[in-house]
Amino acid sequence: MFQLMKGRVSFWKVAGTVIFMILQVLTTLYLPNLTADIVNNGITKGDTHYIIIASGKMLLTSILVVLASFSNVFLAAQVSQKLGQKLRTDIYQKVLYMSNDEFDQVGTSSLITRTTNDVLQVQNVVMMLLRMMIMAPIMMIGASLMAYQKNAQLTQVFLIVIPILAIVLGIIMYWAVPLFKAMQQKTDRLNLIFREGLTGVRVIRAFRQDQYEQKRFGQANQDYTHNAEKVYSIVAAMPPIMTLIMGGTNIGITWLGAHYIAQQSLQVGNLIAFMTYAMQILMSCTMLAVVFVVVPRAQASAARIRGVLDLQSQLQEPKTSSPNPSSRASLEFRKVGFRYQQAEKSVLTGVNFQAQAGQTVGIIGGTGSGKTTLVSLISRMYDVTTGAVLVNGSDVRQQTLTEINTQVAVAFQKAILFKGSLRENLQYGNSEATDEQLWHALAIAQAQDFVQAAQGLETWVEQDGSNFSGGQRQRLTIARALVKEAAIYVFDDSFSALDFQTDARLRQALRQDPRMKTKIIVIVGQRISTIADADTILVLDQGQMVGCGTHAELKAKNATYQEIMQSQIKGGVN
Numbered sequence: 001m002f003q004l005m006k007g008r009v010s011f012w013k014v015a016g017t018v019i020f021m022i023l024q025v026l027t028t029l030y031l032p033n034l035t036a037d038i039v040n041n042g043i044t045k046g047d048t049h050y051i052i053i054a055s056g057k058m059l060l061t062s063i064l065v066v067l068a069s070f071s072n073v074f075l076a077a078q079v080s081q082k083l084g085q086k087l088r089t090d091i092y093q094k095v096l097y098m099s100n101d102e103f104d105q106v107g108t109s110s111l112i113t114r115t116t117n118d119v120l121q122v123q124n125v126v127m128m129l130l131r132m133m134i135m136a137p138i139m140m141i142g143a144s145l146m147a148y149q150k151n152a153q154l155t156q157v158f159l160i161v162i163p164i165l166a167i168v169l170g171i172i173m174y175w176a177v178p179l180f181k182a183m184q185q186k187t188d189r190l191n192l193i194f195r196e197g198l199t200g201v202r203v204i205r206a207f208r209q210d211q212y213e214q215k216r217f218g219q220a221n222q223d224y225t226h227n228a229e230k231v232y233s234i235v236a237a238m239p240p241i242m243t244l245i246m247g248g249t250n251i252g253i254t255w256l257g258a259h260y261i262a263q264q265s266l267q268v269g270n271l272i273a274f275m276t277y278a279m280q281i282l283m284s285c286t287m288l289a290v291v292f293v294v295v296p297r298a299q300a301s302a303a304r305i306r307g308v309l310d311l312q313s314q315l316q317e318p319k320t321s322s323p324n325p326s327s328r329a330s331l332e333f334r335k336v337g338f339r340y341q342q343a344e345k346s347v348l349t350g351v352n353f354q355a356q357a358g359q360t361v362g363i364i365g366g367t368g369s370g371k372t373t374l375v376s377l378i379s380r381m382y383d384v385t386t387g388a389v390l391v392n393g394s395d396v397r398q399q400t401l402t403e404i405n406t407q408v409a410v411a412f413q414k415a416i417l418f419k420g421s422l423r424e425n426l427q428y429g430n431s432e433a434t435d436e437q438l439w440h441a442l443a444i445a446q447a448q449d450f451v452q453a454a455q456g457l458e459t460w461v462e463q464d465g466s467n468f469s470g471g472q473r474q475r476l477t478i479a480r481a482l483v484k485e486a487a488i489y490v491f492d493d494s495f496s497a498l499d500f501q502t503d504a505r506l507r508q509a510l511r512q513d514p515r516m517k518t519k520i521i522v523i524v525g526q527r528i529s530t531i532a533d534a535d536t537i538l539v540l541d542q543g544q545m546v547g548c549g550t551h552a553e554l555k556a557k558n559a560t561y562q563e564i565m566q567s568q569i570k571g572g573v574n
């Protein structure tokens with residue numbers, strides 16, 4: 001946890017918190033001493049003047065206690081809140097730069113839990129540490145010394161009380177700590193199921209799996225609640241036990257104190273002060289116990305946060321980048337092989353092809369043949385396992401991620417839009433784009449009509465673009481990719497939800513766009529018609545490139561291509 005604080009909290013604020021806390025402890029310890037003085041020298045002797053002076057000192061000391069405590073809480077809150085803010089920012093930043101492999105390793109719901117719940121745990125405990133963990137030992141030592149100074153004989157009571165307290169707190173910690181630690185994993189599981197249920201609610205309803213899902217969520221919820229019930233029952237037992245121990249201590253001190261007063265070896269004021277110090281000692285022990293119970297849970301949270309922050313990205317940025325030597329677009333795959341980190345087998349082997357500015361590359365193959373994987377290597381979402389991918393003549397691994405991202409515009413298979421105006425969505429890859437450019441992109445993407453029929457560029461897009469149809473969403477993501485000024489435009493199965501006519505019109509508009517003469521277009525398609533007019537078509541079969549050529553060449557002599565054609569003959573292509 002302290003490692004997480006390094007560089008994220010202000011040293012001066014932490015130092016200020018400690019100084020105010022020490023001031024608070026010292027002034028708090030001084031108060032019972034003043035009470036003893038008032039009783040011993042003022043009330044007992046009937047000295048009103050002494051009482052007034054001592055009361056004034058008490059008032060001033062109390063004001064100091066309040067000011068020191070306020071300043072300590074104020075600074076501790078600032079330190080812990082700032083830490084939370086920085087951790088959330090750092091995790092989010094890390095996630096944005098993670099390779100897809102690392103993202104898959106942690107999982108979306110766990111990332112959400114880590115950014116919210118885990119950060120909150122750490123934040124709360126840091127606040128607690130800055131208040132209690134430092135205060136408790138100082139208070140304990142200070143109160144013990146003061147109590148000893150008031151009456152050494154009475155301290156015998158602690159010889160009995162402290163061991164009892166230690167045993168009780170030890171038992172509580174023994175039970176509570178593992179349960180507290182388990183809370184985070186159970187929260188993670190609960191969030192995972194809840195998130196899956198929310199995102200897949202339509203599927204759940206369509207398959208009538210609501211009861212199964214309810215049961216699955218119910219079990220996780222029950223598991224979480226059982227654990228929480230146990231933890232909080234144990235924690236709830238602490239205050240009454242402490243009250244009992246404190247009550248017993250008071251009785252012991254009063255009983256012994258009464259004897260010493262009768263023997264005239266103790267003054268009444270000192271007895272009152274001693275009792276207050278005794279309570280302060282016991283309270284400090286409790287504070288420490290609470291800290292020791294909650295710290296392990298926060299430690300578990302801190303480890304989960306560090307698990308994300310310490311992830312070493314597989315995508316290493318080059319020390320010195322070699323900017324694209326060519327001003328004209330080019331794309332080359334040299335004997336590319338690729339295997340996912342968690343997978344046993346390669347999903348791509350021996351992929352070889354070249355494309356120049358003005359050309360279109362079509363990629364076709366059965367489901368799971370590696371089409372999406374292949375195009376994700378162009379924008380360096382993953383690094384190749386063997387061979388090399390060259391964009392504009394230079395290996396993508398020699399270019400920074402920012403450089404490569406400016407070269408490649410992608411319309412993904414899953415059409416994702418963000419909540420906001422359509423203009424904001426379209427300008428996502430090019431904030432400078434003018435209205436004219438946006439309408440031009442919409443026209444190519446065959447989205448002009450339905451956007452005009454709505455509120456134009458100001459049309460509101462709901463979360464995930466849920467107020468558009470699947471085909472409309474696809475066309476908008478195509479337009480968004482086209483608005484970006486890139487060298488290579490990748491359309492990963494982006495035409496799948498379009499009807500044949502719209503698909504054909506879109507591709508024709510793309511071909512006729514004068515901008516595309518200096519660019520490369522890569523189209524992944526399931527339908528032969530989508531990729532038939534490409535300059536080069538790659539045919540994939542179980543990760544192998546089994547064909548490369550034009551439609552006419554492949555139609556004449558490529559068995560896999562012919563098979564795909566046969567299966568789609570009713571689609572109208574021959």
Ligand SMILES: Nc1ncnc2c1ncn2[C@@H]1O[C@H](COP(=O)(O)OP(=O)(O)OP(=O)(O)O)[C@@H](O)[C@H]1O
Pocket residue numbers: 104340342343347365366367368369370371372373374413
């Ligand atoms: N993140 C991943 N981790 C491990 N294996 C993966 C991952 N993504 C895809 N795969 C595997 O890689 C293979 C190729 O997947 P890919 O998505 O590239 O195929 P595709 O041709 O685009 O399929 P489709 O046409 O169905 O979209 C599949 O066998 C798939 O199971």
